[in-house]
Amino acid sequence: MPPTCDLLNYYKVQAIIDKASQEAQRPKNAISLIAVSKHFNQQAILPLLKAGHRAFGENKVQEAAAKWPALRTQFPDLRLHLIGALQSNKAAQAVQIFDVIHTLDRPKIAQALAKEMQRQGRYLPCFIEINCGREPQKAGINPEELGEFLHYCRIKCGLNIIGLMTIPPAHHNPGPYFALCQSLGKKYGLEHLSMGMSNDFPEAITFGASFVRVGSAIFGPRSPGHQN
Numbered sequence: 374m375p376p377t378c379d380l381l382n383y384y385k386v387q388a389i390i391d392k393a394s395q396e397a398q399r400p401k402n403a404i405s406l407i408a409v410s411k412h413f414n415q416q417a418i419l420p421l422l423k424a425g426h427r428a429f430g431e432n433k434v435q436e437a438a439a440k441w442p443a444l445r446t447q448f449p450d451l452r453l454h455l456i457g458a459l460q461s462n463k464a465a466q467a468v469q470i471f472d473v474i475h476t477l478d479r480p481k482i483a484q485a486l487a488k489e490m491q492r493q494g495r496y497l498p499c500f501i502e503i504n505c506g507r508e509p510q511k512a513g514i515n516p517e518e519l520g521e522f523l524h525y526c527r528i529k530c531g532l533n534i535i536g537l538m539t540i541p542p543a544h545h546n547p548g549p550y551f552a553l554c555q556s557l558g559k560k561y562g563l564e565h566l567s568m569g570m571s572n573d574f575p576e577a578i579t580f581g582a583s584f585v586r587v588g589s590a591i592f593g594p595r596s597p598g599h600q601n
């Protein structure tokens with residue numbers, strides 16, 4: 374496991390969020406920081422919890438299931454965000470462990486989640502993931518399909534859709550992609566935007582991000598071979 378998290382990095386990220394929100398003339402409490410703790414163990418996560426941080430992101434159901442239930446008994450008010458791809462056979466466990474889903478990207482997953490939420494009586498807020506760069510290998514629905522998919526999720530499945538999530542193509546200026554998501558959010562009246570990672574969260578804030586998902590800038594680099 375990588376070395377434990379240095380709170381200094383966490384406070385630096387907070388300061389950058391404050392500055393970016395000021396420059397964008399947005400109240401700083403309009404932006405929630407999700408600390409992405411994938412590949413880091415409980416020792417790395419505990420200092421943040423002890424410092425009062427409560428929002429964390431994981432990209433794998435299995436890994437989250439191993440780490441978080443014990444932490445949750447100590448910190449019952451923490452909020453765990455699923456930010457990675459979800460398989461429908463893991464929907465039950467995902468609904469049990471997580472509090473927010475950021476990666477709703479196809480009807481099959483919408484159905485599986487809706488069924489489990491009803492069964493467990495846990496109605497988690499969800500983000501629809503947008504493939505803003507239309508990359509064939511990437512998850513997310515294409516921008517022009519959003520209207521139909523949103524309708525499906527809400528009307529057919531009864532899901533609580535609160536916003537859009539996106540990851541811009543690597544090695545591109547992220548601005549136009551963030552702007553695209555911002556305009557889609559406005560068009561469909563969606564309140565939240567989950568966008569911005571360690572290398573682009575200040576820009577994401579400029580374009581209206583309300584949740585930024587920051588991993589390595591807080592916890593340090595992840596071990597090689599585990600970059601996702």
Ligand SMILES: *Cc1c(COP(=O)(O)O)cnc(C)c1O
Nearest residue numbers: 409432456570571586587588589
């Ligand atoms: C890993 C990950 C992040 C955090 O990435 P960093 O570059 O380490 O900040 C954010 N969002 C998603 C979907 C991720 O998988």
